[in-house]
Amino acid sequence: MPENRWRTAGITRPLLDRRRSSSTRIQGSYASVWVGRHLGMPRYGAYTDLNLSFIFVPIWYDDSMTIMMAFQTPEIEVLGLTTIFGNVSTEDATRNALLLCEIAGRPNVLVAEGSHEPLKGGKPRVADFVHGSDGLGNIFHPPPAGKKSEKSASEFLVEKVSQYPGDVSILALGPLTNLALIYGDPEAADIVFTCGADIVVVGINITTQVRFTDEDLSELRNSKGRHTQFICNMCKFYRDWHVKSDGVYGIFLHDPVSFAALVRSDLFTFRKGVVRVETQGICVGHTLMDQGLKKWNTMNPWSGYSPISVAWTVDVPGVLAFIKELLMKP
Numbered sequence: 001m002p003e004n005r006w007r008t009a010g011i012t013r014p015l016l017d018r019r020r021s022s023s024t025r026i027q028g029s030y031a032s033v034w035v036g037r038h039l040g041m042p043r044y045g046a047y048t049d050l051n052l053s054f055i056f057v058p059i060w061y062d063d064s065m066t067i068m069m070a071f072q073t074p075e076i077e078v079l080g081l082t083t084i085f086g087n088v089s090t091e092d093a094t095r096n097a098l099l100l101c102e103i104a105g106r107p108n109v110l111v112a113e114g115s116h117e118p119l120k121g122g123k124p125r126v127a128d129f130v131h132g133s134d135g136l137g138n139i140f141h142p143p144p145a146g147k148k149s150e151k152s153a154s155e156f157l158v159e160k161v162s163q164y165p166g167d168v169s170i171l172a173l174g175p176l177t178n179l180a181l182i183y184g185d186p187e188a189a190d191i192v193f194t195c196g197a198d199i200v201v202v203g204i205n206i207t208t209q210v211r212f213t214d215e216d217l218s219e220l221r222n223s224k225g226r227h228t229q230f231i232c233n234m235c236k237f238y239r240d241w242h243v244k245s246d247g248v249y250g251i252f253l254h255d256p257v258s259f260a261a262l263v264r265s266d267l268f269t270f271r272k273g274v275v276r277v278e279t280q281g282i283c284v285g286h287t288l289m290d291q292g293l294k295k296w297n298t299m300n301p302w303s304g305y306s307p308i309s310v311a312w313t314v315d316v317p318g319v320l321a322f323i324k325e326l327l328m329k330p
Contacts, residue, residue, distance in 0.1 A: 063173050064100055064136065064234060066255040068227050069326040071104045073263065079160055080110035082153035085124035086174040088135035090116045096135050098144035103230060107146050114153030114178040118185035124175075130241050137237030139230075153178040171262055173255045186285045190277035193287075199308035201275065202261045203287070206268075206311045207254040210319050214239075214249050225328040253323060260319045267315040267322065272307040 070078050081101070083093035090113060097111045117124060132138035149156060157178065161168045172179060180188035193199060212220070217239065221232040235251050242248040261268050271291065278286040289310055296303045 062251075062253060062255040064096065065231055065253070065327065066171075066173065066259045067097075067100050068104060068231065069256060069259055069323065071106055072226070072326045072329045076263075078106070078109055080112060080149075080156060082112045082114050082156055082178055084114040084153065084174045084178055085116065085126075087125070087127040087131050089124065089126060090114060092135050094148050095144065098146040098148065099136075099141055102144050102146060103141075103227065110149050110156065111146070112149040112151050112153045112156035117177075118175065119177060119180060119187045119191075130238060132237045137234040139233055169262065171259060173258060186277045186279045189285075189287075190279055193275045193277060193308060194305045196306050200261065200270065200311070201308060202258045202268075202311040204254065206314050207257040208252055209314055210257045210316050210323075211248070211250045211252045212320075216250065216320070216324070220324070220327060223328040224330040226330060228327060231327065253319075256323045257314070257319055260322050261311055264319070264322055267318040268311050269313040270309040271312045272309055274302055274305045274307050275310065276301065276305075 067078075067081070070076050081097045083090055083097050085093065088096070094111060094113045101107055101109045101111065128135075134140055151159065157170070170179070175185040176188040176192045177185045180191040193201070212235075217232055217235065220228045225231075239249075239251050242251065273289040273291040275287060275289045278284055278288070290302050292307065
């Protein structure tokens, strides 16, 4: 990114990471939230002695891929999945989360359903033309046998953060409505980004640099990965949409990149600044970052807020190799 004072952060996937200190970390996405425990991965680098927990939210193709990656990472104990609207309805996200747990052989992972609409109400956007009417590329898998938790997503998040004080990380891959009670819910995003937590965001300007080409998808399908056939079948609808809409022969890996930033932060560089989200007008949902190159001498909408970390650069080959390594595990 150039050295402008004002900069669009392009935030897609906030990740909340609570450590043993009083601080909280959030790193992000626009689709999903999951909860699990980090059993020995490093804050910066390949794997350390931190003991953390995690949480996910809505479920379509790249969220599904990310959840499978988490299940394939032995250093992580997934405590549960929380769902939210995004490119699918909250109900569909819950169904898909339960389905993924069954396919992965993890039916005991708790799934808690979240809010059905933004903080200010209104009908959530559903992009079935991108992700299929089922949110999984129109594979129309039989419905899951499992049932959602009786607890709401917000209740579940509070319970797990209290159960593991200082050890919970929240990888938020969707609207931040569940955390506040971006794209799908700008009011909730602005509340979270200015709440004073230790936050890391991975913007769409970063995630769109990393994608699977048709060759990568063929390599994935021909591998001995445990879930690669399901993943490739699910991604076909999304891949075909990109070919028709913008001539891209492949798929973007938004949520897997956000997961990589959590687990392998050594593959990214970060900068700090105050981030706000526009909540009205023609730029609603637009994220802006003040890099603090000038000190304010009067109170204004930017003053009084703590800076957060924003992903600035990404090691594309390194992230691709990391994603493939996890997905191709037999």
